[in-house]
Amino acid sequence: MARFGMALDTTKCVGCMDCVVACKTENQVPEGFNRDWIAYQTDGLYPTLHMEIRSERCNHCDQPPCVECCPTGASHVEDFGKIVLVTENECIGCKACVASCPYEARFINPKGYADKCTFCNHRVEQGLDPACVSVCPTHCMTFGDLDDPQSAVSRQLAARRHHALKPDAGTEPRIFYLT
Amino acid sequence: MDALSRRRFLKISTATLGLATAGGAAGPLARRLAARAAGSAAPQGIRRIPTYCSICFWKCGAVATVKDGRLWKIEGNPDDPLSRGRLCPRGTGGVGAHFDTDRLTAPLIRRTTRGQDEWTAVTWDEAFAYIAERMQTIKAKYGPESVALFSHGIGGTFLKHTLQAFGTPNLTAPSGAQCRGPRDTGFNLTFGEDAGSPERTDIRNATCLVLIGSHLGENMHNTQVQEFADAVAAGASIIVVDPRFSIAAGKAKYYLPIKPGTDIALLLAWMHVLVTEELYDTAYVEKHGFGFDAFKAEIAPYTPEWAYPETGIEPEVIRATAREMARNKPSTLVHPGRHSAWYGDDAQRSRAVALLNALLGSWGRRGGLYAPVALDIPAYPYPPYPKPARGVADDPDDKYPFKLESISTGIREATISGRPYPIKSWFVYGTNLMESLPNQAETIEAIQHLDLMVVVDVVPSEITGWADVVLPESVYLERHDELNLNWFREPYVGIRQPVVEAPADQKPNWWIARELALKLGLGAYYPWKTIEEYLAYRVTKAGLSFDELTQKGILRGAPQPIYFDQGVPEEFPTPSGKIEFYSLQLRDKGHDPVPKYTRPEDPPPGAFRLLFGRAPVHTFSRTQTNPILDDMMHENEVWVNAGVAARYGLASGTYVRLKNQDGVVSNRVKVKATERIRPDCVYMVHGFGHTARRLTRTYLAGASDSRLITRVKVDPLMGGTGMNVNFVTLELEA
Numbered sequence: 001m002a003r004f005g006m007a008l009d010t011t012k013c014v015g016c017m018d019c020v021v022a023c024k025t026e027n028q029v030p031e032g033f034n035r036d037w038i039a040y041q042t043d044g045l046y047p048t049l050h051m052e053i054r055s056e057r058c059n060h061c062d063q064p065p066c067v068e069c070c071p072t073g074a075s076h077v078e079d080f081g082k083i084v085l086v087t088e089n090e091c092i093g094c095k096a097c098v099a100s101c102p103y104e105a106r107f108i109n110p111k112g113y114a115d116k117c118t119f120c121n122h123r124v125e126q127g128l129d130p131a132c133v134s135v136c137p138t139h140c141m142t143f144g145d146l147d148d149p150q151s152a153v154s155r156q157l158a159a160r161r162h163h164a165l166k167p168d169a170g171t172e173p174r175i176f177y178l179t
Numbered sequence: 180m181d182a183l184s185r186r187r188f189l190k191i192s193t194a195t196l197g198l199a200t201a202g203g204a205a206g207p208l209a210r211r212l213a214a215r216a217a218g219s220a221a222p223q224g225i226r227r228i229p230t231y232c233s234i235c236f237w238k239c240g241a242v243a244t245v246k247d248g249r250l251w252k253i254e255g256n257p258d259d260p261l262s263r264g265r266l267c268p269r270g271t272g273g274v275g276a277h278f279d280t281d282r283l284t285a286p287l288i289r290r291t292t293r294g295q296d297e298w299t300a301v302t303w304d305e306a307f308a309y310i311a312e313r314m315q316t317i318k319a320k321y322g323p324e325s326v327a328l329f330s331h332g333i334g335g336t337f338l339k340h341t342l343q344a345f346g347t348p349n350l351t352a353p354s355g356a357q358c359r360g361p362r363d364t365g366f367n368l369t370f371g372e373d374a375g376s377p378e379r380t381d382i383r384n385a386t387c388l389v390l391i392g393s394h395l396g397e398n399m400h401n402t403q404v405q406e407f408a409d410a411v412a413a414g415a416s417i418i419v420v421d422p423r424f425s426i427a428a429g430k431a432k433y434y435l436p437i438k439p440g441t442d443i444a445l446l447l448a449w450m451h452v453l454v455t456e457e458l459y460d461t462a463y464v465e466k467h468g469f470g471f472d473a474f475k476a477e478i479a480p481y482t483p484e485w486a487y488p489e490t491g492i493e494p495e496v497i498r499a500t501a502r503e504m505a506r507n508k509p510s511t512l513v514h515p516g517r518h519s520a521w522y523g524d525d526a527q528r529s530r531a532v533a534l535l536n537a538l539l540g541s542w543g544r545r546g547g548l549y550a551p552v553a554l555d556i557p558a559y560p561y562p563p564y565p566k567p568a569r570g571v572a573d574d575p576d577d578k579y580p581f582k583l584e585s586i587s588t589g590i591r592e593a594t595i596s597g598r599p600y601p602i603k604s605w606f607v608y609g610t611n612l613m614e615s616l617p618n619q620a621e622t623i624e625a626i627q628h629l630d631l632m633v634v635v636d637v638v639p640s641e642i643t644g645w646a647d648v649v650l651p652e653s654v655y656l657e658r659h660d661e662l663n664l665n666w667f668r669e670p671y672v673g674i675r676q677p678v679v680e681a682p683a684d685q686k687p688n689w690w691i692a693r694e695l696a697l698k699l700g701l702g703a704y705y706p707w708k709t710i711e712e713y714l715a716y717r718v719t720k721a722g723l724s725f726d727e728l729t730q731k732g733i734l735r736g737a738p739q740p741i742y743f744d745q746g747v748p749e750e751f752p753t754p755s756g757k758i759e760f761y762s763l764q765l766r767d768k769g770h771d772p773v774p775k776y777t778r779p780e781d782p783p784p785g786a787f788r789l790l791f792g793r794a795p796v797h798t799f800s801r802t803q804t805n806p807i808l809d810d811m812m813h814e815n816e817v818w819v820n821a822g823v824a825a826r827y828g829l830a831s832g833t834y835v836r837l838k839n840q841d842g843v844v845s846n847r848v849k850v851k852a853t854e855r856i857r858p859d860c861v862y863m864v865h866g867f868g869h870t871a872r873r874l875t876r877t878y879l880a881g882a883s884d885s886r887l888i889t890r891v892k893v894d895p896l897m898g899g900t901g902m903n904v905n906f907v908t909l910e911l912e913a
Contacts (some may be wrong), residue, residue: 015426021272
């Protein structure tokens with residue numbers, strides 16, 4: 001059993017959205033919705049600026065409020081890599097999970113169920129990286145087992161300064177941004 | 180000036196190829212593809228077909244996946260040296276080009292007045308008969324030279340062939356005079372060769388990279404962006420010069436917020452520092468330079484203190500960045516840029532960039548500008564073209580002695596004036612001229628002088644609306660095309676081949692060009708019947724296996740020397756045979772032998788200079804109807820400095836219209852109030868504000884910079900149209 005997570009190198013990321021496009025084609029995400037997105041954070045006054053660019057998505061939290069609040073058990077943590085998933089035919093589209101997520105990572109698919117990043121579990125189970133990681137032209141993302149200290153992602157987190165989003169929310173997110 | 184004179188083709192032998200494929204071809208992809216070709220059934224109805232991308236002109240090797248007969252996704256081909264197995268967002272989103280519901284579906288003949296956009300759908304045969312009859316009439320009355328072709332990208336290859344067989348020399352492209360033409364001229368005047376496409380930039384090995392207006396990361400030239408990220412990760416010093424805090428600026432050690440139009444002043448001051456502090460590569464310059472002493476005397480007055488009030492860049496910063504470049508020489512790369520038609524003195528600015536590279540000794544060196552190589556695949560043996568009785572019509576008065584290709588806007592001018600002779604027909608392939616040429620009114624005026632206008636396109640773009648005949652092309656995923664023989668770090672060949680069928684009556688460019696030629700009685704120029712026969716002939720003639728190419732998508736040659744210290748001949752095909760610090764050719768034609776700075780005009784009070792650039796998810800004005808890319812970016816915004824926006828009471832998201840100095844008003848566009856731009860200019864991503872109604876998805880989304888570019892400054896060296904010379908005011912949308 002693994003505990004999958006990601007490290008994203010904000011110094012390499014150019015915000016090109018290839019991750020967003022790849023997710024869309026790989027997972028046939030419906031028009032008008034995306035499971036990942038780019039956030040820009042600019043600080044300072046022209047011309048003395050600092051900019052951080054982040055590819056964001058579901059944080060596959062260790063303490064996922066979306067799973068806790070789900071009335072049907074559709075939102076769950078799977079066994080293979082502790083990926084947070086939604087069982088489509090068990091979801092009643094009540095939006096409790098959408099409201100509970102501090103990262104606004106979920107949306108209601110036009111087909112009626114809660115939708116979000118799956119870490120491309122269908123690929124990961126075959127030993128492949130998630131689509132977003134595999135296409136990134138800057139190679140800024142690393143995916144792997146956070147419980148394995150020898151995994152590329154663990155080694156990066158050990159070696160580099162990093163932060164997660166909204167740590168105060170107490171959800172224990174598993175996406176980390178290298179700075 | 181022969182740009183190809185010292186580029187080296189790799190003569191193929193089985194030995195070089197055997198070596199080359201040992202690495203890449205044994206990979207899992209190649210094995211899977213080979214298995215597919217061998218007829219073994221792929222699991223779950225999955226087919227993976229290698230091809231190369233056409234969402235832009237970079238030509239990245241790709242592999243498309245078809246699931247149960249439906250196109251699913253496109254990924255980079257790991258064997259491709261250009262994409263290294265990863266496409267850019269546009270390439271990944273290329274799937275949407277196939278599914279775009281706005282696509283042209285059948286040949287159309289205009290029913291009413293030009294521009295009215297009323298059509299009759301016809302058969303291909305009817306369309307060709309209509310075109311051929313009018314072409315023969317034009318030929319009889321005005322001569323074959325009266326037909327001109329505007330094209331963009333490799334897809335224009337066969338139409339060029341047909342029209343040259345017909346007898347015209349008038350083949351042109353906005354990618355010259357409106358884009359990289361000034362840069363190519365500036366580099367050619369200095370080194371005797373241009374910067375190439377893909378550019379010969381050794382970004383991944385550069386320890387210092389200087390970007391002047393080049394916004395890598397937004398401008399998504401795949402290989403360059405990949406290498407840029409590599410260079411950033413490796414700790415290279417990045418120096419970014421841009422009026423806008425670009426994505427690249429966010430990665431920079433030094434960001435120089437230059438006043439628009441003053442780049443030459445900065446370049447002269449940098450060179451002044453390198454020369455006066457003797458920080459330049461003295462041995463290299465002594466060995467390879469021509470006219471260095473005269474150059475040195477010319478740049479003597481241009482101190483950083485002189486440049487400061489012009490550029491707004493403090494003298495200490497100019498000195499510090501010059502020294503940073505010198506510390507890293509010769510692995511300091513001053514990027515030549517690509518779109519360089521900015522202010523009308525662009526060939527000279529590009530020459531200054533070339534000279535700065537020369538001082539740093541970067542040409543021919545690791546981390547600088549390498550010497551590109553290509554596979555030598557023989558051309559198909561066609562009969563010789565008829566020799567046109569008259570030359571290209573783009574420059575009747577020989578005003579532009581240093582142009583390297585024909586001037587698109589010159590052909591437009593000739594169409595209006597009838598000088599040096601009438602141009603009576605335009606063929607337009609793969610370029611939306613309403614957006615790719617400046618001054619739309621002039622384009623429309625020129626079109627009124629035509630007896631025949633034919634547009635080949637995949638979507639009903641603005642320019643199709645002005646045509647007499649519109650021919651619907653299949654998208655790149657549905658067709659073969661010419662071989663990709665890019666000049667690059669290593670020699671290789673790529674093939675484009677169909678992945679899925681065209682959804683309607685769209686046809687590939689080669690078929691269109693061939694059928695037209697047959698109708699014109701030019702069948703002798705098309706001895707081959709199918710494109711596969713043509714491609715197989717060339718590939719086999721080169722000693723390669725066509726089957727292997729179709730299975731792998733890419734065949735790589737053995738690595739070749741690309742730096743001087745690897746054995747590349749240290750030659751410069753200029754008149755002096757050296758790097759021309761002082762140019763006698765320029766002096767003899769009455770131009771500055773060393774670049775000089777001219778102060779740009781300031782915007783009138785209350786107005787802003789209009790700048791434009793790229794977004795990573797769109798190519799020119801060609802991809803806005805792609806449903807996937809539209810979902811990434813539906814409309815552009817006008818970037819306004821946050822302080823200025825506050826003064827005008829403009830919040831981000833407010834719609835405004837831009838009005839230029841000639842009273843032309845844009846479509847409405849959202850304000851992006853941001854710290855990331857100077858207060859004296861505004862910025863837009865090019866390609867939006869479509870006015871063609873049949874582009875239903877993107878119709879009137881955002882604003883068109885091209886519409887506001889009614890004024891240009893023409894480059895006196897090569898006829899390029901500097902387009903960053905328009906000023907706009909912001910008008911609140913009622």
